[in-house]
Amino acid sequence: MWEYSDKVKDHFLNPRNSGVMDSPDAVGETGSLSCGDALKLFLKVNANGRITDAKFMTFGCASAVASSSALTEMVKGLTLDDAAKLTNDDIADYLDGLPKEKMHCSVMGQDALRKAINSYRGIQIQEKPGNVVCECFGVTDLEIIEAVKTNNLDSAEDVTCYLKAGGGCGKCVEKITEIVATAKMEA
Amino acid sequence: MTTIYTDNNATTKVAPEVLEEMLPYFSEMYGNPSSMHSFGGNVGLKLKDARQKVADLIHATPEEIIFTSCGSESDNAAILSALAVNPDKKHIITSVVEHPAVKNLCEFLEKEGYRITFVPVDRMGRLDTDLLYSSMADDTALVTLMWANNETGVIFPVEEIAQKASEKGILFHTDAVQAAGKVPIDVSRAPIDMLSLSGHKIHAPKGIGVLYVKKGVKFHPFLKGGHQEGGRRAGTENTASIIGIGKACELAGEHLKEMDTRVKAMRDHLEAGLLENIPASSVNGEQEHRLPNTLSIGFDAVEGESILLLMDQTGICASSGSACTSGSLDPSHVLMAMKVPFESAHGTIRFSLSTYNTMAEMDHIISTMPGIIQRLRDMSPFWKKTQA
Numbered sequence: 001m002w003e004y005s006d007k008v009k010d011h012f013l014n015p016r017n018s019g020v021m022d023s024p025d026a027v028g029e030t031g032s033l034s035c036g037d038a039l040k041l042f043l044k045v046n047a048n049g050r051i052t053d054a055k056f057m058t059f060g061c062a063s064a065v066a067s068s069s070a071l072t073e074m075v076k077g078l079t080l081d082d083a084a085k086l087t088n089d090d091i092a093d094y095l096d097g098l099p100k101e102k103m104h105c106s107v108m109g110q111d112a113l114r115k116a117i118n119s120y121r122g123i124q125i126q127e128k129p130g131n132v133v134c135e136c137f138g139v140t141d142l143e144i145i146e147a148v149k150t151n152n153l154d155s156a157e158d159v160t161c162y163l164k165a166g167g168g169c170g171k172c173v174e175k176i177t178e179i180v181a182t183a184k185m186e187a
Numbered sequence: 188m189t190t191i192y193t194d195n196n197a198t199t200k201v202a203p204e205v206l207e208e209m210l211p212y213f214s215e216m217y218g219n220p221s222s223m224h225s226f227g228g229n230v231g232l233k234l235k236d237a238r239q240k241v242a243d244l245i246h247a248t249p250e251e252i253i254f255t256s257c258g259s260e261s262d263n264a265a266i267l268s269a270l271a272v273n274p275d276k277k278h279i280i281t282s283v284v285e286h287p288a289v290k291n292l293c294e295f296l297e298k299e300g301y302r303i304t305f306v307p308v309d310r311m312g313r314l315d316t317d318l319l320y321s322s323m324a325d326d327t328a329l330v331t332l333m334w335a336n337n338e339t340g341v342i343f344p345v346e347e348i349a350q351k352a353s354e355k356g357i358l359f360h361t362d363a364v365q366a367a368g369k370v371p372i373d374v375s376r377a378p379i380d381m382l383s384l385s386g387h388k389i390h391a392p393k394g395i396g397v398l399y400v401k402k403g404v405k406f407h408p409f410l411k412g413g414h415q416e417g418g419r420r421a422g423t424e425n426t427a428s429i430i431g432i433g434k435a436c437e438l439a440g441e442h443l444k445e446m447d448t449r450v451k452a453m454r455d456h457l458e459a460g461l462l463e464n465i466p467a468s469s470v471n472g473e474q475e476h477r478l479p480n481t482l483s484i485g486f487d488a489v490e491g492e493s494i495l496l497l498m499d500q501t502g503i504c505a506s507s508g509s510a511c512t513s514g515s516l517d518p519s520h521v522l523m524a525m526k527v528p529f530e531s532a533h534g535t536i537r538f539s540l541s542t543y544n545t546m547a548e549m550d551h552i553i554s555t556m557p558g559i560i561q562r563l564r565d566m567s568p569f570w571k572k573t574q575a
Binding site for chain 2: 012013018029038059060062064
C-alpha cells in the first residue's frame, strides 16, 4: 500500500472541482488510456487574464485524482502568467508530498496546465519535441533531459518515477541511463 | 466497520485449528527434531505426522515432500535443480503468465545464456499447447507451468502436458501454489516430477512452503548445509510452521468439496451480480476451467488503485490487475499477455474467496461496488466516450 499524505487522501476522497465545465475558455489534455492515467483540465479566464474557475476530469490512481484536484485549487485566482510558473513540485508540495513513484501524477498536472494556457494564448506547440525514446509512454529525449535538469534526477529509475519512461516493456532503460548520464554532465 | 476479506489469492488467514496445533511448538515443545533426546525427538514425530498430511493432500508419499521457506523458494529449487541435474540441456519451456517467482528467474537464466520459451496464451488465458509441444527439443531440461493462474484463476492442463514432457524425457515442474486446496491435486495421475506449494495460501502461516519431488527424480539441493529434509534442503526445520501446514493440508482436503460447491456458488453469485449491476464490466479469463474461488473482473474507464482505495473505505479487501498498486506502470503482465484492452485492464479487480466468506458478504459487495465505479466514472474523461 502506498503511504499517502493526509492531504492526498483528502483530495482523493473529496476531490475539489471535478466534472465537466460548460463553455470553458481553455482546455488542456494529457495522458491516455494506455498510459493508465489522463487528465482533462478546464479553465475560465477573465478579460484581465486571471483564472476565475477551474475544473478537471481524471482517469487514474488516487495520486492522479489528488494532483488534479490540488491543481484546480491552486490555479484559481492566479493570472495566466503566474499559473504558467507553477511546477510539478509545487503541486506535490501542496499535497505535502507524493511517493516518489507517483511523481509523474504531478508532472501530468503541470503538463495539462501548460497545454491549457498555451491553447488559450493560441500558441501552437510542436507535438513532442525531440526523438521518442520510450515507445510505451511516448516520451522523448528532450523531455527526459528537461526532467533530469529541473528535478535533479540521478537514474533511469528516477526518470520512470517522474515521466513513466522505461516503466513499460523496459527496452529503453539503457538508453535512458545514457541520456541521464549525459544530461548530468551538462548540468 | 467490519472487514470483508476477498483477497485470498494474496494470502489467507491462519485457520484457528492450525494456530492451535502450532502454539505449543514455540515455547513449550521447542526442541530440535535432530536432537538425540526425546524432548527434540518428540517434535520430530510431530513433523512426520505433518509430512504425511501434506503428502495426503496431493496423493504423494512422505518421502517425496521437502519443506521450504515459501512457494518462491520451492520454484527456485525446482528450476535450478532441473538445470543442475541436466548440465548439457540449456532450454526451459514456461508460459508468459507465470508468477514472478518463475518468470523473473527464467528471465535471469535467459541472461545467463539459457534458452527460454515463453509460451503465449489466448484472449481467454488458455495456453497455446500446440506451440508448447512443438517447442520441446533435445536440449529441453524442464517444462515449468503454473497449475492455476493467480490473477484469473484459469487452470492449465498440467496433467496432459506432464505426460507429453515425460514421453520426451523432459522434467516437468508445476507451481501449484494457487491450485492447492481449491481443486483436487493427484500427482499419482500424471508424471509430475516436481510441484510447489505455499502454506499461507491455504490457511497456514507465511514463511512455509513445500516442494514435492517425485521418487526417483534426481534432485540437486538449492540450500546446501545440514542433513535436514534428507539432505535436500538444509536448515533447522521451521517446526511450528511445518506442523501448521500439515494441519492446513488436512483441512484443505476436507474443504475441497465445499470449495467446489459453496465457495463456487458465492463466486458465481458475485460475478453475476457485478456484471448485472455495473455496465461495461467484463470477466477476464476462461470461465469453464477456472479456480472456484477466483473472479477477475474489469470495469471500463476507471483505474484499479482508485477502485481499491474506495473499496477500502468500506472495508472490502481485494486486489487489482492495475499497475499503480505494484509500482510498475503497465497493467499486469497476465492481462497484457491475454491482450485484455487497456480500458478494462487498468480497471480490473480480483476477488478471491475462501471458505470463511459468506453469501451475505457477496451481497454487500454487489450493493457497494456500483456506487464506487460510478463515482470514479463520473470524473473519468474516458467514460462517456466508452459508453457512446
